[in-house]
Amino acid sequence: MKPHYLTPLFSPRNVAVIGASDTPGSLGQAVFANLLAGNFQGKLFPVNLNRRMVGGKMAFSSVRLIAEPVDLAVVVTALRTLPAVMRDCGKKGVKAVLLGKDFSDSDELERDILTEAMAIARYHGIRVLGPNVLGLMRPVAGFNASNYTGTVRPGNLALVSQSSALCAAMLDWADTKAIGFSSVVSVGEALDVDFGEILDFLVADRSTQGILLHIHHIHNARRFMSALRAAARSKPVVVIKSGRFEDHVTGLTHTSSLVESGDVFDTALARAGVLRVATIAQLFTAVKVLAANYRVIGKRLAIVTNGIGPGVLAADSAYANGVELATLSDETMALLNDSLPRNWSHGNPVDIIGDASPMRFRTAAKVCLDDPGVDGVLVIFTPQAGTDHLTTAQLMVGLQRETGKPLLLSWLGDAKVSSSRELFTKAKCVHFRAPEYGIEVFRNLASYHHNQQLLLQTPGPLEGMRAEPNVARARAVIAEALASGRTILPEYASKAVLAAFNIPVNPTELATDADQAVQLAERFGYPVVLKVDSPDIIYKSDVGGVELNISNENTLRQAFAAILQRAREKRPLARLNGVTVQPMQKRRTAREVMVGVAQDAIFGPVITFGTGGIAVEVIDDLTISLPPLNDYLVESMIGKTRVGQTLGAFKNLPPIKREALKDVLLRVSEMVCELPELRELDINPLMVDEEGVLALDARMIVGEVRGSSRRRYSHMAIMPYPMHMLHCATLKDGTRVTIRPVRPEDAEMQQDFVRNLSEESRYNRYMSSIKQLSQSVLVRFTQLDYDREMALAMTRANDDGAEEMLAVARFMTDPDFEACEFALEVADRWQGKGIGPVLMEALFEAAREQGLSTMRGEVLAANKGMLKLMHRLGFKVEPHPEDRSLTLVSKELQPGAESVVTAG
Template sequence: MSQRGLEALLRPKSIAVIGASEKPERAGFLMMRNLLDGGFNGPILPVTPIHKAVSGVLAYANIASLPITPDLAILCTHDRRNLTLLEDLGTRGCKAVIILSAATEQFPELKACAQRHHMRLLGPNSLGLLAPWQGLNASFSPVPIKKGRLAFISQSAAVANTILDWAQQREVGFSYFIALGDSLDIDVDDLLDFLARDGKTSAIMLYIEHISDARRFLSASRSASRNKPILVVKSGRSQRAQQLLNGQQGLDAAYDAAIQRAGLLRVQDTHELFSAVETLSHMHPLRGERLLIVSNGAAPAAMALDELISRNGKLATLSDSTQSALSAALPPFVSLRNPIDLRDDASAERYLAALKPLLDSTDYDALLLIHSPSAAAPGSKTAELLISAIRQHPRGKRITLLTNWCGEYSSQDARRLFTEAGIPTYRTPEGAITAFMHMVEYRRNQKQLKETPALPVGLTANTAHVHQLIRQALAEGTTQLDTHEVQPILEAYGLSMLPTWIASDSVEAVHIAEQLGYPVAIKLRSPDIAHKSEVQGVMLYLRTAMEVQRAADDILDRVKRTYPQARIDGLLVQSMANRAGAQELRIAVEQDAIFGPLIMLGEGGIEWHHETQAAVALPPLNMALARYLIIQAVKGGKIRNRGSLQALDIPGLSRLLVLVSNLILDCPEISRLDIHPVLASGSEFTLLDVSMQLAPVTGDPQARLAIRPYPHELEQTVVLKDGSACLFRPILPEDEPLLKLFIDQVTKEDLYYRYFSEINEFSHDDLANMTQIDYDREMAFVLCAKLRQGRKSLVLHALSPILTI
C-alpha cells in the first residue's frame, strides 16, 4: 500500500499550526499548547493574521510567508476556510495535513485537492495523533502519554479519549496513538503498513467501526500480523448498532472470518479491550500454550482454572525434577500439582521459595501468580520480593509472567509496582486468563494460517463449458437457476448430484418415476417461490404411481390457490436418496456489502439464519482453510452429529468446499448459490437441491473479492534448451515441500549470495512466508518440471525477489 507522505505525518521535522490562537477555548490554542508541552524537537510555525506571537512563538500572517515548507500542517480554523488553506499548503509543497473538522459536503473537494498536490490527509474530524518517541502531541488531548511499544489506531474519538485516560492511570506507554476521524484519505491499512516496519512498535491495537476497502485492509493486516500481534475491537455487531455508527452494513460473522483470515485477534468488549492493552504493552511473546498457576488460595486458582478450561486452554504438567525442587523449598502440606496452592497463610517468603525453582524450569510457557489479600503476605511486600527475584534471575526477562493481585484497596500499590516493572497485572483471575488466552488464540491463528495445505486430488473443471452455459442463460434473460439447470454447471466441477428430471404435469411425473424406479421425490419448479415449504412444494418417499400423481396434482393445486400469479415451470422428479444414517449439510454463497462473496457452512434440514447458524469463510479456500471452516462449524455447534451413523469425512467435505470456492472464483456472474441439502454419508457427498442466482459482471471481476486469488493468467509454459517443457508460474502454498526439496539441493555458497547471510536450515515459518504470499502486494515465481518417475513437480528455478508494490 502507498506509504507516500506518511513519514511527514508520523515523523515530521517541522509543523505549521494554521489558525493558531491565544484564546484558551480555541482549537488553535489547544494544539499549540500540546505541541509545545509535548517537547517536539523541531520548528513549530503558528500561522495567524491576528497575533504576532502565539504561546511565545513567532507567528506568521499566512502560509506564503512561512520561512520553510512544513512537513505537517494542522488546520485549526473554521471549516469554511479548509479548501482555500489546503490549496495554499499544496502550492507550498506541504506533504501531510491534519484536518480537525470539516463538513461532509466538503469531502470530495478536499480529497481532490489533496490528490492534485500529492498531500496526505488525516481526518477530517480527527482528534489528531500522538507520537511520544518523537515528542509529538498533535492532538486535542491534554493527557501526556508515556513512550511504549504499543500502537493504537481508533476510528472513534470517544474511545480514543477513554483509552488515553485509562492508560495514564495505568502508566501504559504507546509508540503511536492515532485517531482517524472520517478517513477521507489515510486509513487503517496505510497505517498498518507503516507500523509493521516501525522499530518502536512491537504490537498494534485497532478500534474499528467499519472497513472502507476490504482488500486493502486484509492485505495490510495479514502482512503486519506476521511480525507483530494485532488485536481488534470491532463494534457494531448488530444491524441497529451499525446504523447508529452510520457504517455500511455487513455481516458480523464476515468480519470475524476476515479478522481471523488476516491473522488478527478480535476482542469482544471494553473490558477485554483494557485487558488486551495491558497484555500487549507488557507481556513477552508466547513460545507455547502451557500455563502454570500459583496461588495463595484454592478458590481464586479454581476460578482461573475454570476460565482456562472454558476457553480450551492448556495446563502445564510439572516434571519430576521440578516437583523435587519445589518439595525441597516448600512445606510438605503444599500440593505440587498445577495449580499450586501455597495456602492462605503463605508468606511473601513462601511465594519467593516457590518462584525460584520455577524460574529454572521449562515445564511451562507462561506463569500466572495469584495473590489474595492476606495478613501473612502483604501485597506490596510480596510484589517487591518477586519483582526483585525476577530481575536478578538470568531467565527473568524471558519468562512470560502474568500477575493477579486480587482486591482493590490493599492491592493498588502492588499492581503499580508490577506495572512499573513492566509485568502485566490484572484485577481478577478471569481477567488474567482472558488476557493469556488472547495471546494463545493469536498464536493459534498464526499457526493455522501458516500450515501447509494438502494437495487436493482431482480438482479438474471444464470451465469453458460452464462459462458458455452461464453466458447462454444471461443472454436468454435467465438469472435464477434451479436444480435441473444448475446440474451441468456443478457436474463440470466434479460435484456429484442426484439426477433430476423435469415433468410438465402429473402424468409426465408418473412416467419419469416409472423410468427411475421408486421411491422418488417431487419438487415444485417456480422462479417466483423461493421457499418451496411455503406451499408444501416438496414431497418425499413416493412409492407408487398413484402417490406420485396425487402428490403432483396437490402441489400444483396448492400453488394456484396460494400464489395464483406465480409462474410454474413444472415439477422436478428425483430418485429418492438414501438418507438413512446420512448427515444433512448446507453450503451457501452469499454476497456481503463489505467483503463480497462469502462461503457458508451449516446444518441442513432447517430454515437457517446465516448470521447465527452458519460458519463463514472468505474465498479463495484451499484444503487447510476449508478444514478450518469445518472445524469452526462443528465446534461452534453449527453442525451437529444428529442421527449420522458415520463420522463426518473432513477431507472429503474440504474438497467439496474447495470446489465450490473454485466455482465462485472462476464464475464472477454467480452472485448467490444455495446447496441444500448435501447428504454426507461417509466419503460420499450428494447434492440434492441447488439454486443459483446470476448477474452480469461489469468492471473488474476480481474487484468483488476481498482476497486476490491465485493469478492463473500469469502461468506460462516454457521450453528449455534440452527441449523439455516446464511450467513457469506464481508460487502456491502447496509448494512448500517442493521448495524445501529444492533448497536442500542448493549449495551453502549459493544460499549465502542469495540471502546475504549464512542460513543452516529454513524453518517451516520461513518456507510458509515464501510460499503463502499475498498476490496483491508481492510475487514469487517458480519453474516446475514433471519428473519421469511420477507426476510430482520439482522446483527448478530459484524464487524471484519478492517485490512490495
C-alpha cells in the same frame, strides 16, 4: 525502496496550521499550542487572515505566501473555506492535509462543499486525513497536531482509532498505566487516507513495535486485509471493534439470513492473524503481553495456588472462557507427589496448601511448566500465615526467564502484596489483581496463536490434485441466466453449476406438465421427489411446494397438480415454471449439513458450514470463513460446529467419508474464487454418510460483474495463491524445472538455498556475511501477500524425489503500488544454465499482471542472455547517468506508461 508516500503526513519537516489562533478556547489555539509545546524539530507556520503574529511566530494570510516548502497543512478553519484552502495548498505543493474539524453532522449543502474540497485535493495529489476532531500525534518525534489536552507519553505502541472520543479515553487510560505511544492517529471519517494505508506506514515504522486499532467501519476490504496481514506478520496487532451489530449481510437465502456482519468481521481479523478484544483494558493488556513475546501453542492451562477456593474459582473462569485445564502427565504427578505435602490437591488446580514456602511455589510451577501437556501456568498467591509474598515473587521473576511458556501471576490482596506488584512491574512480568483477568489473557494468547496459524494459510483457488472443474460450463450457465434477466437460478441450473465443479448432485430436471413429469420419473426410477420451480419462491416448503417419496404414476399426477395449486394459492403473483423431478434418496446413516455462500458488503464472499435440513434457522449451528480455503481451514470450520461432532462414529452411525465433505467445501471455495458473479448459495441439505456426499437441494443467486471487479480475484478480500502462474520449463541442459510462486511451507527449502550459496554470493545479495536468514527475514520471504509482492521459485525434483530450489526471483512493490524493486538469486552450481532469462521473464509477466509501471533491480549487465530477454520484451537499454549501470526502458508492463529496470 523510496520513502512511504505518507511520510509528509507522519514525519513532516515543515508544517502550516491554517486557522492557527491566539483566541482562548478556539481549536486553532489548542492545535497550534500543542505543536509549539511538543518539541517538534521542524518548522511551524501559522496561517491567519487577521493576525500578523500567532504564538510568537510570524503569521501568513495564505499558505501560498510561505517561502519555504510545506509538507503538511493542518486545517482548522470553517467548512466553507475548505475548497479555497485546498486550492491554495495544491498550488503551494503541499503533499498532505490534516482536517482537524469534525464535519460529520453537516447538512447536504455542507457535504457538497466537503465533496468539492476533496475533489480539489485529488486533482492536486494531496492526501487527506480526516475529517476528525482529535488529530495526529507522533510522541516519539515531539509532534502533536491535535487538540488533546492530556499527557501522551512516547513509547512503542501505535494507536489508530476511528472515534476521537474513544481515542481520547484510551489515551487517558494509558497515561494512568504509564503506557507510551509511537503514533496516535484519529482516522475520523477516512474520506481519503484509510486504515490500510496507515497500517502500511506503521509496518515499516521502526518506532512501532505493536499496533492497537479501534475500528467502526472500513472502506477498502482488500487493502485493509492486505495491510493488516502484512502488519501481523511482523508486529502484534490488537483490535477493538464498535458497531458490531450493524448488518452488512443482506440476501435471500438461508445462509445470508444466518450470517451476521460482526461474525464476518471477527473471521476476517482471525484470518489476518490479529487479536480482537472486547474492552479497552483488554486492548492494552493484550498488546503488552504479546509485545513481551509471551506465546502459547495451545489452550491447556495449569493453575498453581496455595488456596483451593481461589483455584476453583479460577478453574470456573477457565471453563467459562473456553480455556482447557491441562491434564497433568503421570511423570508430573509423580514429581509433585514427591515435592508437595501429602494433602495437596492431586490434580489441576494444583493446591500446594496454604503455608506454601517460596520454594514450594517455584517447584510446583516449574514442574507444571516442564509438562509437555501444559501450554501455560497461572500462579495464584494468597497471603497466609507462613507465606513470603516478596521472595515468592522474586523466584517467579527468575522462573519466567527460564521458560518460553507464559507464566501468569496473580497476587491476591492489596497492601500486603504491594511490593511484589512493584517488583513485577519493574521486571515487566505480566501480573493481575484477579485470576480471572489472567485467564482472559491466556485465552487471548491461545486465540492469537490460532489466528497466526490462519495467517499462514495461502490456499489457491484450484488447489491440489483434484479433478479440474469445468469453469467454462459453469460460467455459461450463469451467463445464460443473466442474459435473460434472471438472477435467481432454478434448482436444476444451480446443480449444473455445482456439477461443473465436480460436486455430486442429485439429478434434477424440470417438467412443465404431468406427462413430462411421469416420463422423468420412469427414467429416474421410483420413488421420486417433486418440487415447485419458480424464480419468485425461494423456500419451496413455505408454499407446500415439495412432495417426497412418490412411488407411482397416479400419486405423481395428483402431487403435481396439488403442488401447483398450493403455490398459486399462497403466492398468486409468483411465476411458475413447472415442477422439478428428482430421485428420492434414502440413506439410513446419513447426516444433513448445509454449505453456503453469503455476500458481505465490506469483505465480499464468505463461506458457511453447519447443520442442514428444514430447521436450519432454528438450530443455531453455523461457522464461517473467508475464502480461499484449504484443508486446514476446512477442518477448522467443521470442528467448530455441533454437527461436526456427529460426523465420526456417533451412537449407532458409522463415520462419514470426511474427505468427500472437505472436498465439497474446497470446491465451493473454488467456485467463489473463479465465479465473481456468484452472490449467494445454499446447498441444503447436503447429505453425508460413509459412502460420500450428495447435494439434494441447491439455490444460487448471481449478479453482473462490473468495474474493477473484473480484475482477477478483485472480488475477494484475500488474494488466493496464484496457481495460474505455475508452469514447467526445460533448461538448456535438458533439466526439467517448475516455476511457481513461493508459499509459507517453502521456508526450510528457502533456508537451505541460502545456506548452500557461496559466501561471496550471500554477501553480494544481502550485503552481509550471513550464514542463513534470520527468522524474521525468512518469514518475510515466504509468507507473501500476492496482491502486493511476488516471489517465483524455480525448483526441480532431486535424486531423492524431494523438491530443490535452484533459483528465486522476487519483487516488492513501493508503497504507492506503481513501482517495485526486484532481485534474482541463482544457486552457485546452477549458474550458466540459462535460469536467469527464464525466471525473469516469468517475473516480468507477474509484474505486468499487477499493473506495475516501474521495476528497479539488479541483474548482471554482462549476462548476454538477460540482455537479449530485455530486448525481446521490448526494453530499451540505456546507460544510467549516475551509477554507470544500465537503465532498461519499456512500455510493456503497463500500456502508455514507461517502466525502468536498473541493471547493475
